[in-house]
Amino acid sequence: xxxxxxxxxxxxxxxxxxxxxxxxxxxxxxxxxxxxxxxxxxxxxxxxxxxxxxxxxxxxxxxxxxxxxxxxxxxxxxxxxxxxxxxxxxxxxxxxxxxxxxxxxxxxxxxxxxxxxxxxxxxxxxxxxxxxxxxxxxxxxxxxxxxxxxxxxxxxxxxxxxxxxxxxxxxxxxxxxxxxxxxxxxxxxxxxxxxxxxxxxxxxxxxxxxxxxxxxxx
Amino acid sequence: xxxxxxxxxxxxxxxxxxxxxxxxxxxxxxxxxxxxxxxxxxxxxxxxxxxxxxxxxxxxxxxxxxxxxxxxxxxxxxxxxxxxxxxxxxxxxxxxxxxxxxxxxxxxxxxxxxxxxxxxxxxxxxxxxxxxxxxxxxxxxxxxxxxxxxxxxxxxxxxxxxxxxxxxxxxxxxxxxxxxxxxxxxxxxxxxxxxxxxxxxxxxxxxxxxxxxxxxxx
Numbered sequence: 417x418x419x420x421x422x423x424x425x426x427x428x429x430x431x432x433x434x435x436x437x438x439x440x441x442x443x444x445x446x447x448x449x450x451x452x453x454x455x456x457x458x459x460x461x462x463x464x465x466x467x468x469x470x471x472x473x474x475x476x477x478x479x480x481x482x483x484x485x486x487x488x489x490x491x492x493x494x495x496x497x498x499x500x501x502x503x504x505x506x507x508x509x510x511x512x513x514x515x516x517x518x519x520x521x522x523x524x525x526x527x528x529x530x531x532x533x534x535x536x537x538x539x540x541x542x543x544x545x546x547x548x549x550x551x552x553x554x555x556x557x558x559x560x561x562x563x564x565x566x567x568x569x570x571x572x573x574x575x576x577x578x579x580x581x582x583x584x585x586x587x588x589x590x591x592x593x594x595x596x597x598x599x600x601x602x603x604x605x606x607x608x609x610x611x612x613x614x615x616x617x618x619x620x621x622x623x624x625x626x627x628x629x630x631x632x633x634x
Numbered sequence: 635x636x637x638x639x640x641x642x643x644x645x646x647x648x649x650x651x652x653x654x655x656x657x658x659x660x661x662x663x664x665x666x667x668x669x670x671x672x673x674x675x676x677x678x679x680x681x682x683x684x685x686x687x688x689x690x691x692x693x694x695x696x697x698x699x700x701x702x703x704x705x706x707x708x709x710x711x712x713x714x715x716x717x718x719x720x721x722x723x724x725x726x727x728x729x730x731x732x733x734x735x736x737x738x739x740x741x742x743x744x745x746x747x748x749x750x751x752x753x754x755x756x757x758x759x760x761x762x763x764x765x766x767x768x769x770x771x772x773x774x775x776x777x778x779x780x781x782x783x784x785x786x787x788x789x790x791x792x793x794x795x796x797x798x799x800x801x802x803x804x805x806x807x808x809x810x811x812x813x814x815x816x817x818x819x820x821x822x823x824x825x826x827x828x829x830x831x832x833x834x835x836x837x838x839x840x841x842x843x844x845x846x847x848x849x850x851x852x
Contacts, residue, residue, distance in 0.1 A: 429818035430648040446826025590831040600647035608664025613840030622831030
């Protein structure tokens with residue numbers, strides 16, 4: 417069985433999106449700075465149907481993660497690109513366009529029922545009965561491959577707090593955002609917890625790729 | 635002239651101290667987990683007059699920093715060990731005992747005037763006229779060596795926001811604290827800012843030592 421992997425870019429001050437997200441600026445003010453490193457990589461460009469890009473250690477980190485994923489779980493804001501309500505419009509393809517970069521099944525956490533959305537290479541399934549149901553469906557879809565909890569911060573935080581994440585990779589970008597959505601919201605009930613650090617990779621783009629193994633509570 | 639260096643341990647969720655600090659528990663609940671890595675090092679033990687300890691990459695990181703520092707600035711809570719008021723008691727030597735580990739002049743940011751406190755190898759000078767005055771005095775005391783802004787989070791945040799820090803080193807411990815004092819308080823007026831990443835060091839203790847050069851605004 418594959419692992420449940422949370423993988424997200426974070427600013428040095430702990431934000432995974434900047435303040436004031438909107439349809440025009442779905443990552444919030446400055447939020448695109450978190451992802452500058454990844455859009456330069458050959459691996460990211462390939463998954464988005466583009467050629468070129470840097471074949472560096474950043475690209476290897478992306479390729480390693482993306483290549484091992486068989487299904488993705490995301491929150492409604494990540495599906496809809498930050499706009500409230502859009503994900504519930506059955507005509508909308510969401511933020512990801514007609515040919516999303518996933519190339520595997522994606523499960524969207526939402527409170528609004530909606531028929532699955534089949535696009536080229538990716539089917540979005542909308543899950544209204546909770547994070548465990550989404551994980552069960554994603555596991556079935558992923559087979560032996562990993563399930564990625566892709567974001568946003570709230571979705572990852574929910575899975576972390578439920579003890580359902582096997583591995584977490586944080587790409588710490590050399591950026592202060594000064595506001596926005598924090599990955600870790602500080603409302604842990606269990607008190608302090610130690611993690612098992614797995615790997616640290618220094619990036620030519622100034623990003624620190626930090627990977628941790630989390631204790632399984634299942 | 636030396637550099638102004640901020641150097642502090644932080645949890646993965648961005649805290650430099652745990653919740654509910656007290657005289658008995660000056661680092662707050664779980665706060666000691668942030669510093670487990672450093673107290674194991676030979677370099678830390680030597681500066682505290684002890685023998686033994688690990689001579690590993692963590693110890694080298696400590697030694698490199700400590701060896702370059704000629705004066706330290708700290709906030710009143712760091713001087714007093716988390717207890718409000720104690721730093722203003724002229725009989726008190728503060729948290730650091732009769733033989734503090736600094737072995738160079740220390741400048742304490744406070745609102746209460748107090749005569750300098752001379753202890754073995756370290757004189758604490760209490761600065762009531764602001765962070766720039768403290769820096770000026772620390773620079774004069776440090777000569778060609780660095781000035782360390784040692785903590786707590788509030789003191790570092792003040793110097794960062796004033797653009798007075800040349801280099802920042804964060805020791806990211808593999809720990810969730812879930813609450814406490816955040817290093818970056820999120821009230822940047824200047825909006826998003828990029829930093830220049832300098833170095834990433836992976837520690838055998840699971841800590842990621844992240845070092846950044848900051849643009850000088852002076």
